Amino acid sequence: MDVKTVLASDIDNTLTGDRKELKTLSRELGRMRESDELFLILSTGRRLEQVIDGFESEGIPQPDAIVSQVGTEIYLPPFHRDQDPLHVWRDMLMEDFSRSEALKLLEGLEGVRMQPDHFNTDLKVSCYLDEVQNPEAMVREIKRRAEYEGDGLCQVVWSSGRDLDIIPAAAGKGQAIRFILNLLKLDVEQIIVAGDSGNDRSMFEEFMRGIIVANAKPELQQFKKEHPLPDIYMASAPYAAGVREGLEYFELLGG
Numbered sequence: 215m216d217v218k219t220v221l222a223s224d225i226d227n228t229l230t231g232d233r234k235e236l237k238t239l240s241r242e243l244g245r246m247r248e249s250d251e252l253f254l255i256l257s258t259g260r261r262l263e264q265v266i267d268g269f270e271s272e273g274i275p276q277p278d279a280i281v282s283q284v285g286t287e288i289y290l291p292p293f294h295r296d297q298d299p300l301h302v303w304r305d306m307l308m309e310d311f312s313r314s315e316a317l318k319l320l321e322g323l324e325g326v327r328m329q330p331d332h333f334n335t336d337l338k339v340s341c342y343l344d345e346v347q348n349p350e351a352m353v354r355e356i357k358r359r360a361e362y363e364g365d366g367l368c369q370v371v372w373s374s375g376r377d378l379d380i381i382p383a384a385a386g387k388g389q390a391i392r393f394i395l396n397l398l399k400l401d402v403e404q405i406i407v408a409g410d411s412g413n414d415r416s417m418f419e420e421f422m423r424g425i426i427v428a429n430a431k432p433e434l435q436q437f438k439k440e441h442p443l444p445d446i447y448m449a450s451a452p453y454a455a456g457v458r459e460g461l462e463y464f465e466l467l468g469g
């Protein structure tokens with residue numbers, strides 16, 4: 215498939231946050247998709263139903279692929295609520311991941327609250343560290359355990375100063391997007407990613423071209439400091455307006 219651009223965007227606080235701006239952006243993205251200029255991937259921590267509900271209730275744009283649950287699930291159209299995730303991706307990740315082993319990385323740590331069951335899947339252990347006294351120190355400890363006790367089979371994703379996910383080493387938003395591009399043999403001129411928080415980091419690491427919205431969390435702002443490249447664009451506007459500004463910067467939308 216030939217397409218000029220792939221935009222892989224996070225949803226929460228990247229697209230959402232300003233309803234009016236999102237409406238404008240969604241219209242533009244829809245127009246670009248219709249003229250085959252754009253392949254849109256939504257890449258999110260949400261589960262599938264929450265993405266689908268958001269098309270109606272939040273004005274989230276219709277995508278060409280969905281990466282959900284922090285890059286552990288992939289969905290291709292037609293989207294529906296009780297759709298199974300793409301088996302090839304799931305089966306590959308299942309080979310090297312054990313939920314019970316991943317859970318052991320949290321043993322004996324005080325103040326960890328598990329996230330609701332629907333965010334805890336065969337391929338993802340998710341908790342909140344918002345009641346932990348020193349969450350940054352705990353994240354370092356969990357990462358250390360993952361490296362030395364988890365045999366490097368899982369990775370720890372820390373986001374928004376609250377959400378901690380333990381997922382397979384081969385998973386993550388960036389790697390899931392790469393898998394889609396290869397699977398669909400997408401021949402693209404450019405890939406642009408957009409995000410606001412720590413679980414978006416893997417997209418920036420994988421593709422090195424993207425838009426960081428102005429409201430981004432410190433952990434993603436840090437990425438720009440570590441990689442002061444012109445292709446990592448810090449928008450001056452927040453949310454969807456920031457994504458739009460970035461698309462103009464990359465000359466995909468007229469200013």
Ligand SMILES: [Mg+2]
Nearest residue numbers: 224226227410
């Ligand atoms: Mg977000």
